Amino acid sequence: MLGSQVLMAVPDSIEALGTDMREAHGVDFIGVDLTDDDQVEALFREASPLHGVIHCAAYTAVDKAEEEPELAQAVNGDACGVLARAAAKAGIPIVVVSTDFVFDGKASEPYRPDDEPSPMSVYGRTKLSGEKQAIEAHPSGARIVRTQWLYGPRGGHFPGTMLKLAAERDHLMVVSDQTGSPTSTLELAPALWDVLLLGSAGIYHAACEGEASWYDLAVATIESSNNSDTQIDPCTTDEFPRPAPRPRYSVLDCSKLAELRGKTLSPWKEALLTYLGSDSE
Numbered sequence: 445m446l447g448s449q450v451l452m453a454v455p456d457s458i459e460a461l462g463t464d465m466r467e468a469h470g471v472d473f474i475g476v477d478l479t480d481d482d483q484v485e486a487l488f489r490e491a492s493p494l495h496g497v498i499h500c501a502a503y504t505a506v507d508k509a510e511e512e513p514e515l516a517q518a519v520n521g522d523a524c525g526v527l528a529r530a531a532a533k534a535g536i537p538i539v540v541v542s543t544d545f546v547f548d549g550k551a552s553e554p555y556r557p558d559d560e561p562s563p564m565s566v567y568g569r570t571k572l573s574g575e576k577q578a579i580e581a582h583p584s585g586a587r588i589v590r591t592q593w594l595y596g597p598r599g600g601h602f603p604g605t606m607l608k609l610a611a612e613r614d615h616l617m618v619v620s621d622q623t624g625s626p627t628s629t630l631e632l633a634p635a636l637w638d639v640l641l642l643g644s645a646g647i648y649h650a651a652c653e654g655e656a657s658w659y660d661l662a663v664a665t666i667e668s669s670n671n672s673d674t675q676i677d678p679c680t681t682d683e684f685p686r687p688a689p690r691p692r693y694s695v696l697d698c699s700k701l702a703e704l705r706g707k708t709l710s711p712w713k714e715a716l717l718t719y720l721g722s723d724s725e
């Protein structure tokens with residue numbers, strides 16, 4: 445969703461900094477083992493990122509990760525250390541994209557970046573490992589950006605699944621007891637740039653404003669399509685069992701990012717409607 449490329453090296457020219465015309469080189473790591481220091485260093489020599497790296501690759505199949513913990517650990521955990529080490533050697537910062545699923549969801553108010561993580565799933569544990577490995581490998585340059593509930597122009601995502609299912613079925617059940625902040629990658633991408641270029645080493649939270657359940661997100665998505673009679677009913681997590689546990693509440697406190705940027709990301713519904721091409725509400 446954040447791009448099929450797994451690494452973005454930013455801009456070629458210093459003039460591009462601070463403008464809206466920032467250009468990134470997407471680098472496809474075809475055939476490169478991200479857990480191999482030599483291969484990643486060679487890739488850095490080839491791509492020669494001047495100002496930094498935004499690392500987006502991950503094993504994101506939350507349920508399947510429960511069956512493939514070693515692979516998830518290699519991709520989500522160890523690769524972050526390797527990439528951060530290469531960035532440290534190159535003397536450039538790195539942004540590592542992480543997740544709300546590092547938290548256990550037992551909180552009742554938004555999680556701050558320095559709150560203690562306690563992941564519930566293989567995906568969450570391996571992403572937390574990636575955060576730690578990146579910080580250890582590049583203490584002065586690693587910026588961790590935790591985000592959540594992403595959707596956007598590329599790749600599969602929950603609103604897309606809802607639209608597809610609504611076209612096929614006349615009834616959907618969607619969990620209403622998990623709360624987070626649906627976040628458009630169109631909102632997140634500029635924030636990642638700002639953290640890379642203006643931020644300092646450490647952990648940031650980045651999500652659209654406001655909170656919602658998956659049910660709320662499904663309803664808002666289907667309503668905006670204006671051509672669906674599909675009935676959507678709320679259900680509990682227990683009524684929609686999945687292999688990986690998810691946090692019940694994982695809203696992120698994004699005030700540190702807002703201070704850095706002088707603004708918040710847009711409210712989640714506004715961003716959703718913009719993405720869906722309808723701002724008529």
Ligand SMILES: NC(=O)C1=CN([C@@H]2O[C@H](COP(=O)(O)OP(=O)(O)OC[C@H]3O[C@@H](n4cnc5c(N)ncnc54)[C@H](OP(=O)(O)O)[C@@H]3O)[C@@H](O)[C@H]2O)C=CC1
Nearest residue numbers: 445446448450500501502504541542543591592593594599
């Ligand atoms: N989706 C979400 O809701 C959220 C995502 N995030 C984080 O944001 C980042 C981007 O997520 P998203 O855009 O959803 O991810 P996607 O699953 O859409 O894309 C992940 C990318 O990683 C690549 N990748 C997977 N395994 C490997 C590997 N072994 N070696 C090289 N590349 C690999 C994939 O390549 P290929 O296409 O070839 O498989 C794909 O391009 C991730 O770090 C994720 O953890 C954080 C919070 C929420």
Ligand SMILES: Cc1cn([C@H]2C[C@H](O)[C@@H](COP(=O)(O)OP(=O)(O)O[C@H]3O[C@@H](C)C(=O)[C@@H](O)[C@H]3O)O2)c(=O)[nH]c1=O
Nearest residue numbers: 504506543544545591592593594602617618619658684
């Ligand atoms: C398809 C479907 C899902 N659900 C539920 C299951 C689950 O609790 C919730 C979301 O399901 P998904 O599997 O689409 O999303 P999920 O993989 O849980 O999404 C997570 O992805 C990772 C990568 C992250 O980092 C998280 O921030 C988060 O976005 O919706 C329903 O209730 N009804 C449905 O018809």
